[in-house]
Amino acid sequence: MLDESRRQRAMRPEVAISRRALSVVQPINQRIGTWQVRAAHLAAIGRRAAATGRSTTEVREEAATIFDMVKAEIDTLAEYQRELPPAIAHSSRMVDTHRALRRFAEGLEAVLHELPE
Numbered sequence: 001m002l003d004e005s006r007r008q009r010a011m012r013p014e015v016a017i018s019r020r021a022l023s024v025v026q027p028i029n030q031r032i033g034t035w036q037v038r039a040a041h042l043a044a045i046g047r048r049a050a051a052t053g054r055s056t057t058e059v060r061e062e063a064a065t066i067f068d069m070v071k072a073e074i075d076t077l078a079e080y081q082r083e084l085p086p087a088i089a090h091s092s093r094m095v096d097t098h099r100a101l102r103r104f105a106e107g108l109e110a111v112l113h114e115l116p117e
Helices: 013-051 056-084 092-114
Strands: none
Touching: 013 056, 013 092, 056 092
């Protein structure tokens, strides 16, 4: 009789694709979270500083640095996607992460535009 505890089912292809995509995007999603927290903090500081007539130079510089990191991440992810099999490159996890990066970059750009120089 077979030992049921040692028997393992074959992984479905869609599960393998999802897991592979997750291994690519998980570290990116963690960075997005960290950047979002800091960007929200910077936006609040910048708005308060601007409202009271204080300089926003340091806030703008840090927000610009985050913006540059996000843009670089978008480029890196797009390049990496070109090297992946299409099923993984176009999986919902990859598409969602790419969209999140773009939207975050747009939001940061808006914050940078609203802060006085």
